[in-house]
Structures are given as structure tokens and as C-alpha cells.
Amino acid sequence: MSWEEISRREYPCTCGKSTYTEIREMDDWNRNREHIIINCPTCEEKENIAKAEKERKQAENREHLKELVLEIKPYFEEHYMQKWLDYFVSAKHKKAAWMLAKEINIERQSLSSFYQSHKGLSVDDYVRSLANPHNMLKIIEVLNINDNSFIKKVEKAIDLNKSVYMLRFY
Numbered sequence: 001m002s003w004e005e006i007s008r009r010e011y012p013c014t015c016g017k018s019t020y021t022e023i024r025e026m027d028d029w030n031r032n033r034e035h036i037i038i039n040c041p042t043c044e045e046k047e048n049i050a051k052a053e054k055e056r057k058q059a060e061n062r063e064h065l066k067e068l069v070l071e072i073k074p075y076f077e078e079h080y081m082q083k084w085l086d087y088f089v090s091a092k093h094k095k096a097a098w099m100l101a102k103e104i105n106i107e108r109q110s111l112s113s114f115y116q117s118h119k120g121l122s123v124d125d126y127v128r129s130l131a132n133p134h135n136m137l138k139i140i141e142v143l144n145i146n147d148n149s150f151i152k153k154v155e156k157a158i159d160l161n162k163s164v165y166m167l168r169f170y
């Protein structure tokens with residue numbers, strides 16, 4: 001597939017001493033893309049510093065997130081996993097567990113894709129796998145967990161996860 005240039009325009013750069021060039025292209029599928037060439041050494045330098053800073057921040061967030069997840073998982077395992085498994089005690093087979101998870105809004109898969117991805121796993125395995133940081137706030141609510149420092153950690157992890165995820169598309 002080839003990209004064809006459809007326009008090329010120059011604009012004054014941020015510092016005003018030079019310009020940047022905005023190039024628009026289109027491919028055979030009529031998809032558009034644009035990119036920018038900074039013609040100003042001062043602005044280019046600034047841009048590079050900003051980019052490096054963004055990357056540094058992203059790496060820091062990712063590291064922090066990893067640490068939090070490493071704390072959240074064993075902490076939950078130690079203090080609340082049994083309570084969580086007990087919550088599913090009435091679910092004798094996988095479909096019942098899936099329905100219960102659906103009911104409390106932590107299961108997004110359809111029944112058929114759920115069967116597909118949990119082939120060979122027991123109900124316990126499934127219930128354990130639901131206890132991931134992404135579902136944790138819901139689980140905390142369902143189990144009536146009153147553990148502020150733990151909740152704060154989970155909230156922070158979810159926040160960081162969002163920012164790491166967003167930054168990836170910059």
C-alpha cells in the first residue's frame with residue numbers, strides 16, 4: 001500500500017523564529033495521515049525534551065504500577081481470597097460462576113467465549129482469575145471490604161493503568 005502526499009503546508013513555529021511543515025497523505029483506501037517536520041532547531045530541541053520527559057514519566061508510571069500490582073495481589077490473596085471464593089460457593093459449575101460474575105459486572109465475555117478461554121479450568125481457578133486489579137474495586141464493594149489503605153492502592157493502580165494505556169497512543 002502506498003501513501004501519496006496530498007498537501008504540504010508551512011506554519012510559523014511556536015517560538016516564531018522559523019516554521020514547521022505539516023504534510024498530509026492519503027493511501028489507496030482513502031485513509032489520511034499527517035505528520036509534522038519541525039524546521040526550527042530551537043523548537044525541535046524543545047519537542048525532543050518534551051518527548052523524553054513524557055517517556056520518562058511513562059516508564060516511571062509503568063514501574064509504579066508494577067510495584068502496586070505486586071503488592072495488591074498477595075495482599076488480596078492473604079486477606080480476602082477465601083472470602084471471595086466463598087462468595088461463589090453456591091456456583092457448583094462454571095456456567096453458574098460466569099452468571100454470578102456477570103451479575104456483579106466483572107465479566108465481559110459472552111458465555112461461549114468464556115467457555116473457550118477457560119477450557120480445562122475449575123470453578124475455583126476461574127473465580128481466582130477474576131480477582132485482578134481491574135475488577136478489584138467491584139470486588140471490594142461486593143465483599144464489603146473496609147480497608148482504606150488497600151482501596152487507595154487499588155485506585156492508584158487503576159489510575160496509573162489508565163495513564164500508561166493512554167500515553168501509549170501519543
Ligand SMILES: [Zn+2]
Nearest residue numbers: 013015040043
Ligand atoms: Zn521555533
